[in-house]
Amino acid sequence: MDGKIEKRLVCPYSKKCGGCNYQGTEYKEQLKIKQKSVEKLLSPFGTVEKIIGAKEPYFYRNKIHGIFGCDKKGNIYTGIYQEGTHRIVPIEKCLIEDERAAAILRDLCGLIKSFKLSVYDEDRECGLFRHALIRTGHVTGEIMLVLVITSPVMPSRNNFLKELKKLHPEISTVILNVNHKRTSMVLGEKNITAYGKGYIEDILCGLRFRISPSSFYQINPLQTEILYRTAIKAAGLTGKERVIDAYCGIGTIGMTAAKKAREVIGIELNKEAVRDAAANASLNQVKNIRFINEDAGKYMVKMAAGGERADVVLMDPPRSGSTKEFIDAVAVLKPQRVVYVSCNPETLARDLRIFAQKGYKAGLIQPVDMFPFTEHVETVVLLKRGGRE
Ligand code: SAH
Numbered sequence: 031m032d033g034k035i036e037k038r039l040v041c042p043y044s045k046k047c048g049g050c051n052y053q054g055t056e057y058k059e060q061l062k063i064k065q066k067s068v069e070k071l072l073s074p075f076g077t078v079e080k081i082i083g084a085k086e087p088y089f090y091r092n093k094i095h096g097i098f099g100c101d102k103k104g105n106i107y108t109g110i111y112q113e114g115t116h117r118i119v120p121i122e123k124c125l126i127e128d129e130r131a132a133a134i135l136r137d138l139c140g141l142i143k144s145f146k147l148s149v150y151d152e153d154r155e156c157g158l159f160r161h162a163l164i165r166t167g168h169v170t171g172e173i174m175l176v177l178v179i180t181s182p183v184m185p186s187r188n189n190f191l192k193e194l195k196k197l198h199p200e201i202s203t204v205i206l207n208v209n210h211k212r213t214s215m216v217l218g219e220k221n222i223t224a225y226g227k228g229y230i231e232d233i234l235c236g237l238r239f240r241i242s243p244s245s246f247y248q249i250n251p252l253q254t255e256i257l258y259r260t261a262i263k264a265a266g267l268t269g270k271e272r273v274i275d276a277y278c279g280i281g282t283i284g285m286t287a288a289k290k291a292r293e294v295i296g297i298e299l300n301k302e303a304v305r306d307a308a309a310n311a312s313l314n315q316v317k318n319i320r321f322i323n324e325d326a327g328k329y330m331v332k333m334a335a336g337g338e339r340a341d342v343v344l345m346d347p348p349r350s351g352s353t354k355e356f357i358d359a360v361a362v363l364k365p366q367r368v369v370y371v372s373c374n375p376e377t378l379a380r381d382l383r384i385f386a387q388k389g390y391k392a393g394l395i396q397p398v399d400m401f402p403f404t405e406h407v408e409t410v411v412l413l414k415r416g417g418r419e
Pocket of ligand 1: 246279297327
């Protein structure tokens with residue numbers, strides 16, 4: 031990390047935006063803070079390894095979210111909600127987002143104005159454009175734009191998209207997502223593919239993945255490869271194992287593990303993600319993996335009741351962590367190893383306590399910085415049945 035570059039990049043929005051807690055803090059210092067916070071929560075379970083920092087802490091986010099707003103003069107802008115409010119802080123260029131997105135967002139605002147279209151006003155519950163979501167494929171360069179609008183009918187749609195395509199031929203697909211509800215959820219249920227395939231593809235750990243608008247995909251591609259490599263190494267696969275990839279998203283961890291396992295079962299609640307996962311298995315000709323669209327805890331309970339076994343459980347739950355139901359079922363399935371990938375050390379610590387009661391002790395505890403400048407931190411924990419490594 032070049033110290034000079036770090037000094038040059040100063041975020042003008044940091045006071046108002048609230049997205050980054052550590053703007054103005056040197057990257058090395060951020061890593062120290064994260065190390066300490068993970069140690070505070072996880073050292074009761076074992077030795078916490080030194081956090082793996084990012085080589086490039088800027089412009090890493092491959093998923094960008096802009097909320098449309100309009101000032102008194104009728105100028106349109108995008109920004110994010112000021113923390114804890116519904117006031118939009120206009121943002122022209124974010125220091126942690128893929129740089130290609132800022133130009134697309136800026137031109138979208140210009141087009142909305144020149145086509146005399148409206149942006150959503152939350153108080154009056156009127157207007158068309160609510161959010162723009164942009165996802166970029168780090169390796170493929172593909173770009174997906176999701177325009178969240180309040181009505182499936184978008185006036186001047188074809189001309190609008192034609193102009194947008196002229197300005198940004200790099201956009202591979204545009205999806206109109208309809209969300210007319212008064213809600214803090216960004217995406218509505220209905221997607222209309224306006225052009226392109228309706229999804230993008232990216233390459234991770236040498237495999238190709240299709241990503242649809244509402245499927246989860248890790249937001250820092252370079253660090254994700256390090257995270258997955260760490261998790262799969264910890265799983266100690268030899269080619270003979272039956273592996274469960276719980277909370278599997280579009281199947282990224284499970285498919286990376288499948289090369290070294292006998293069989294992988296992915297479990298995921300989001301229907302669209304499971305559809306992507308199945309398509310990804312075919313795309314990469316991975317034949318020893320299948321995906322189940324169900325609540326991970328419920329499915330594990332069913333497996334346990336059916337007398338099934340697993341050799342390794344990989345789990346990567348959302349910030350809220352896993353459940354007692356899930357962990358109780360793991361104890362019945364008796365895998366030798368559980369690899370817990372967590373984006374929230376607090377719920378991780380809570381769940382590790384339950385695992386400890388079931389006889390699973392922590393071996394490796396490895397924090398990875400997936401989210402420079404924010405307070406978030408990812409951790410991989412290896413749990414071994416009946417003993418400490
Ligand atoms: N392992 C994947 C996804 C991790 S994010 C990756 O690295 O990309 C967590 C995933 O858990 C999301 O895809 C989310 O849809 C899913 N999820 C959330 N609650 C769930 C539940 N109760 N059961 C199964 N999956 C769940």
